[in-house]
Amino acid sequence: MTSDTQETPRDEYVLVNKHPLAIRWFHWINFPVLFLMIWSGVLIYWANRVMHIRAFGHDIGPLFPDSWYQPMAPKWVPTWLTIAGTDDAGTAHQYLWNMSYRLAEGMAWHFTIAWLFTINGILYVLYLAFSGAWRQVLPRRNAFKESILVILHDLYLYRKPLPVRKYNAAQQIAYTGVILMGALMFITGVAIYKPSDQSWLVQIFAGLDRHETAYTVAKFLHFWTTMAFLGFFVVHVGQVMKAGWKNFRGMVTGYDLVDREEAINL
Numbered sequence: 001m002t003s004d005t006q007e008t009p010r011d012e013y014v015l016v017n018k019h020p021l022a023i024r025w026f027h028w029i030n031f032p033v034l035f036l037m038i039w040s041g042v043l044i045y046w047a048n049r050v051m052h053i054r055a056f057g058h059d060i061g062p063l064f065p066d067s068w069y070q071p072m073a074p075k076w077v078p079t080w081l082t083i084a085g086t087d088d089a090g091t092a093h094q095y096l097w098n099m100s101y102r103l104a105e106g107m108a109w110h111f112t113i114a115w116l117f118t119i120n121g122i123l124y125v126l127y128l129a130f131s132g133a134w135r136q137v138l139p140r141r142n143a144f145k146e147s148i149l150v151i152l153h154d155l156y157l158y159r160k161p162l163p164v165r166k167y168n169a170a171q172q173i174a175y176t177g178v179i180l181m182g183a184l185m186f187i188t189g190v191a192i193y194k195p196s197d198q199s200w201l202v203q204i205f206a207g208l209d210r211h212e213t214a215y216t217v218a219k220f221l222h223f224w225t226t227m228a229f230l231g232f233f234v235v236h237v238g239q240v241m242k243a244g245w246k247n248f249r250g251m252v253t254g255y256d257l258v259d260r261e262e263a264i265n266l
């Protein structure tokens, strides 16, 4: 290759504005807000020992063992880092943290932060709708088939190149799914807030399970949607780590350095 035809790496890459400012704000506000919702939700859940997980009609006990909510502080931990409390028998101990029997506090946080979670989520969806960014997030007709190829590609079982665009089909399904999960979280949350089984909102969930009341079904869905959020979080962060620092930096700064050819499809 002669020197005048040789391209420097600088020429092969272009700086693109990959993630608009609004999306980055909605995304990074949502992350801590969601975790505060889960933390305050656990305070509500763990305020009452009758809250047990049931699967296929069988009681499989509480979500986590008692000691996870109120773990005893080992002797070597300085007292100022621990929390004084009592166990169920009334004996005083020093704990690492205490998430037991904090119903009022949990509810206060949960219902306050729920506003932020909901408003942020609604603004995000409105932004997607009006800016046209929904085109990059909403799965296309053959998305399911393509998402299988993406998974096989990630597992190094499929080598052919995949279509290049901002989000692949698996990401589109996951991102659209997480938006729908947010909506379900909101609807089930409002349904179980000061519930009456006769209210129209609670009645939406009637008939989903012939043996349970509509209120119990709403509570069940609220809880398992939270678990699904945690599942999404683990896979999402795993994918972000796999995609690398450049991709993460793009979601923080908005800009990404991409291959000139690829930039056309973003």
Ligand code: HEM
Residues within 6 Å of the ligand: 023, 027, 030, 031, 034, 137, 175, 178, 229, 233, 236, 237, 240, 243, 247, 248, 249, 250, 251
């Ligand atoms: C549970 C909390 C989270 C939820 C619900 C969530 C959801 C989303 C959604 C819906 C998108 C697509 C945004 C759009 O373009 O409209 C996205 C993108 C992204 N998220 Fe998250 N996210 C969460 C936490 C995180 C965390 C903790 C990180 C960093 C470690 C992260 C890093 C990213 C990155 C880098 C992208 C861009 C993906 C790409 O360009 O390939 N997210 N996330």
